[in-house]
Amino acid sequence: MAFVITQPCEVEKAGECTTVCPVDCIEEGPTQFYIDPDVCIDCGACKAVCPVDAIEEEYDLTPEQEVYLEKAEAYFAK
Incomplete structure (x- = not known):
């Protein structure tokens, strides 16, 4: 299981999540951050500091949010 950064990050790329991640798994993409x-x-440190509540657990994603997991997988497939 992993955490996923969803739609609110597209508007607000604050970046606090990158500074607290103990395994440096968060990168800034062209339109948002990706995990x-x-x-x-799955430590949850990023979720705790996100100022726009954009980070969700993979298994808690709504069908509409699934696209953000797909975007993250595609971003890191490079």
Whole structure:
């Protein structure tokens, strides 16, 4: 399981999540930040500091939010 950054990050790329991640699995993409699902250790530190509540657990995503997991997987497939 991994955390996923969703739609609110597209508007507000604050970046606090990158400074608290103990495994450096969060990178800034062209439109938002992305969490590498293969590296994330599910610690929740990023979710706790996100000022726009954009971070959700993978298994808690709504069907509309699934696209953000797909975007993260595609971003890190490079």
